[in-house]
Amino acid sequence: MAEILLTADRTLMSDYHHNEFVGFGTCAPPNFIPDGLYSFLFFPPIKTKEGIPAAAPxxxxxxxxxxLKExxxxxxxxxxxxxxxxDKAKVLGIHVMDPFGLGPASSTFAAILKKEPFLAQHFRRxxxxxxxxxxxxxxLKIIVGGPGAWQFKYRPKFVEEHGIDCIIDGEAExxxxxxxxAAINGEPLPKYYEVSAAETPSLEEIPDIVNPSxxxxxxIGRGCCRGCRFCSVTLRPLRWYPIDKILREIEVNHKDGYT
Structure with a gap:
């Protein structure tokens, strides 16, 4: 059994019937469609083999x-x-996109229907x-990261109540x-770790994926050339992937049927 387990909640571990835009259905709260049918329509479970997903975010x-590289x-x-x-794991790493439904679509739906969005429900579950x-x-130590890491700044009580040990905000390679x-060794962990510009990986330090996404x-790249002052992405260097790196990752998906 692995020392480190990586996962994401039910709304993220789905291929959305092979249509990414269907995934926006996770932003909605429970509604007139029965929950079981709604989840099948908008975020069906990813195929697995012995609990290992065929693809992941x-x-x-x-x-x-x-x-794995390390x-x-x-x-x-x-x-x-x-x-x-x-049972034998020492660390659980959780990928998050919109864990509290604070994103534009989910917060709009929640305001209209006065209910918690599915994506927030399933993260909590x-x-x-x-x-x-x-x-x-x-x-067990719980470490959370991903595009939605910023939301934990506004939910400190939730972090404490659910035993989250560390939130990583930024490109974490x-x-x-x-x-x-440090988590495996039982050493103290920072509650909220914001990756600095100096710690942002260079193009050469970003590994290729080894399993399907x-x-x-x-x-095809990281950073942004627009320079919007309200956006943290523009604080990081702009890096475009060379075509051979892109093709290598496409091949990882292609050989397992994900194209």
Whole structure:
């Protein structure tokens, strides 16, 4: 069993019937469509083999690749099968996109229907999974990161109540190994770690994914050339991937049928 488990909540571990735009249905709260039918229509479970997902969110695959590159014992698992793997794990890494429904679409739907969006519900359910709660009591460390990491600044009570040990905000390739090792060793962890500009990885330091990403999505670069002052992405250097790097990641997806 792996020391480090990587996962994401139910709304993110889906291929959305191979249509990314269908995934926007996760932004809505429960409505007139029965929950079971709604989840099937908008975020059906990803295919798995012994609890290992056939594909996972791209950002999660990048962290997986970096940890494997640094020889960590890391494994990406489906949230519905986490109980089969978590008993021996020392760290649970969770990828988040919009964990509290504060994004534009989800906050709009929530305001109209006066209910919590599915994506926020399922993130909370992941942390409240009995297997996760049991492992947490035995010393499991929970580390969260991803595009939605910024939202935890506005939910400190939730962080404490659900035992989240560390939130990483930013491109984590150069820091994830150090933080994971500290967690494995039982050392103190920063509650909120904001990756500095100096710690942002160069093009050469960004690993290729080694397992398929949801719907075969790959990135072609990082940073942004627009320079909007309200956006943290523009604070990072602009890096375009060379075509051979892009093709290598496409091939990882293609050989497993994700194109």
């Amino acid at each position: 791209y950002g999660l695959r990048k962290i997986e690749a970096q940890l 020889n960590f014992d890391a494994l990406t698992v489906d949230p519905a099968h986490i109980g089969h793997y978590i 992941l942390l409240e999974d009995p297997y996760v709660v049991k492992a947490k009591k035995k010393g 150069k820091v994830i190994g150090r933080i994971m090792q 949801v719907n075969g999505l790959v990135e």
